[in-house]
Amino acid sequence: MKKVWTKAALSNEVTKRELEHRELARQIAAEGIVLLANDGTLPLKAGSIALFGAGAAFTIKGGTGSGEVNGRYTVMIWEGLKNAGFTVTTESWLNEYLSALDSEKEKYYKQLFKKLQKALLGGDETMINIMSDAFHYPVGRVITEADITKSNTETCIYVISRQAGECSDRKFENYEYTLEPDEINNIRICAVKYKKTVLAVNIGSSIDLSPLDEIEGINAVIYFCQQGMEGGNAFADVVTGKTPPSGCLTNTWAKKYDDLPFAGEYSYLKGAIDKEYYKEGIYVGYRYFDSFNAAPRYEFGYGLTYSDFTIECAGIDTQKSSVTVTAKVTNTGKSYSGKKTVQLYVSCPDGEIKREYQSLAAFAKTKVLAPGESESLTLAFDLTDLAGYKESSSAYILEAGEYIIRLGSSSRKTQVVGVVSLDETVVTEQCEKVCPLQNKLEELTCASKAEIPSGVKRVFVKASDIKTQTHDYKTIRQTNNPKAEKWMALLSKEDRLKFLLGAGMAGAGFFNVPGNAAVTTSDFTGKGIVNISLADGQAGLRLQSVSVIKKSGVIKMVEPMMEMFRYTNAFFKKYMFGTPEQGQVVYQYATAFPIGTAIAQTWNTEIMEAFGKAVGTEMLEYGVTFWLAPGMNIQRNPLCGRNYEYYSEDPVLTGKTAAAVTRGVQSHSGCYVTLKHYAANNQEQLRNHSDSVIGERTLREIYLKGFKIAVKEGAKGVMTSYNLLNGTYTADNFDLCTKLLRQEWGFDGVVMTDWFSSGKGMANNGLAIKAGNDLIMPGGKKYLKMLKKDIKLGKVSDEEINRSCARVLTAIAESDTQKEFEKRGMGSRVV
Ligand code: BGC
DSSP states (O other): OOOOOSSSSSSSSSHHHHHHHHHHOOOOOOOOOOEEEEESSOOSSSSSEEESSHHSSSOOOOOOTTTTTSSSOOOHHHHHHHHHOOOSOOHHHHHHHHHHHHHHEEEEHHHHHHHHHHHHHHHHHHHHGGGGSOOOOOOOOOOHHHHHHHHSSSSEEEEOOOOOBTTOOOOOOTTSSSHHHHHHHHHHHHHSSSEEEEEEOOOOSSSGGGGGGGGOOOEEEEEEEOOOOGGHHHHHHHHSSSSSSOOOSSSSSSSSSSGTTGGGGGGGGGOOOOOEEOOTOOOOHHHHHHHOOOOOOOOOOOBOOOOOEEEEEEEEEEETTTTEEEEEEOOOOSSSBOOOEEEEEEEEOOOOSSOSSSEEEEEOOOBBBBBTTEEEEEEEEEEGOEEEEEGGEEEEEEEEEEEEEEEEEEEEEEEEEEEESSOEEEEEOOOOOOOOOOOOOOOOOEEEEEEEETTTTTTEOGGOOOOOBBOOOSSOOOOOOHHHHHHHHHSOHHHHTTTTTBBBBSSGTTTTSSSSSSSSOOOOOGGTTTTEEOEEEEBSBBBBBEEEETTTEEEEEEEOOGGGGGGGOOHHHHHBBBBBEEEEEEEEOHHHHHOOHHHTTTTTHHHHHHHHHHHHHHHHTTTTTOOOBOOOOOOOTOOOOTGSOOOOOHHHHHHHHHHHHHHTTSSTOOOOOOEEETOOOOOOOTTTTTTOOOHHIIIIIIIIIHHHHHHHHHHOOEEESSSTTTTTTTOOOOIIIIIIIIIIOOSSEEEEEEEEEEEHHHTTTTHHHEEEEBBSSBHHHHHHHHHHHHHTSSSHHHHHHHHHHHHHHHHHSSSHHHHHHHHTTSSSSOO
């Protein structure tokens, strides 16, 4: 029998690490909640409370699909309020809701499993897109006079909820972005009948709240978002003022969907058409609303606090091209402490390139300030980071003129605090054309209307102080890890190919490391090379919580990895579930942190880094080498099913959040992030076949900028996306995988494909490796066969294969798992 080892725990006891991370999860959650409206009703003192709405009874902790994390439990809002000392007086309504929900779910999953059974026979693409009809949470029955009388209180909280995720965008016909008539009716009943009504939104992305404009009596609105396993407790922390709200929106909430540019052409709304034209160009989110003077419901960066704060500019300095603004923030309120986010926007001069009205350049957050207390914050940026991309000369340029600095608390609440004057136009970076359009694309343009008030402070930057950065597009950097080089020499040509592929999804591959959602590379433990594992998550690690290792070394799942398996049918029970009596039971409970959007809503890079560090700790604990996150696609449209995993509509906030998370994860040596989905994967409908048609400037300034920021932070992994970009699958795209990533930004890690994104009618395995992709996922025998065929056809050379193999081997050689493997004196990990 093979000698096997696992890092999972042999006992079901709650560990010290779990307790510590729960506390962190609660803190992040409370800080990521955004207060949208408040007439003074909040904070509330613990007392009797009427609680209604789907999200009150069953609070949704995150979205579906690979961003889902399986924690030990989820604290519902209902429970959180009780823990904080509230008496919930509507328990019969909530209990009725839960039992109705249970039967709805059972019906839904029965259907889904039928589909899944067929899909298993239908091929990889069908399988990976199985969740395309998301479960629709019922809104609950009508609130009656009896409910209200029985509740015997003056204060009510109503929680709206929705869930979205992988494979499908949010549908209007299912009220995924709009309120349901029954829901509006119930909210109206609450607003009329209770003296105080607080509305909370338990959704991973924005929703059309316009029907509320017609309802009087809503005293406060909270964007709770989806806050992971400790969400209910965090909700109570904010509602009671234990943790005063300090979160700010990371995207614009439109008054109504049609206010968005080209609203009707997004994704499924234009029909089953596989071309997605990014006609709005750079005018995404607030860039559109601000430049075209359209009024949003809630602007980018918006979020209320319980106290009042002033933000004053205490100085602007320049050091060559770097600009530093000092902001003095004072809590001017009398009753409440709190943190405050300060945001800095810049309006760039319009010249040859027409710029957006303003864009975010820097942000910072105070510590908790007591009434009367002040803090000085430093907000710094480099003027070159604001350069616009001039397509005709393939260069980033800063045009001569006045750069207006705006300081404030949201994109719409700023003050001009100074102007940076640049004497001459300068090329900051000379590039080459990438990802060309196949046909001309008409993009939206707008002349910026930014005006400079008189008397503002002027500081100066000299163009002669800015050096033009150039790139070497001829050389492709080779890795030079001595251990990897030694392995390369030992491996046969055939064996090297196996390092370009995962071990496959089904059979041994799927469960070959206890509980990881994703697969490992092939088993070369006999040669001293560990089989590393990759796990999804985004809001933590997506692991299988409880497993059985059989004597043969085979892992079987016993506890549902995803909610769907709780309702599984007999066929899947046999397929998925183990028999505890037959082997060693092991446990691995990961922390379900708040979703990506909620983490970004904290605007607190320290807490983002702490989150990354915690994820890294859990990776070490369970032997995960690549974390398949952060997801950092731009929230281009609120209907995108995966927005919950992503950070923002703004590339700078996205990039800085991902960079902070990367710092945290990779502070553990040998643990890597995987920035995904690279690139322009901004919709779920037809995700394997949709072609994102984007102009180069828009691509670079909006959709790639965040990736560039995180790569420069040292991220070691990148995952290409399912979609095409201007006619080429991103996995096969040399410009993306090599020119931009490695030659312009200096990436020296591993690029992998998204799961099942190559094969017939999709990306090509050989071309993907040629382009600079190193790992075809999930891999397995079928993919090896396809790759061999491509080699025969001359699609990829030996040199390219060796280059990718060396990159994968370097990542393994430097991984913590390899160190652990060697420490244990070899023997196989569980396979
Ligand atoms: C998702 C990826 C994920 C992968 C592995 C795909 O369906 O798009 O984000 O990492 O599955 O689970």
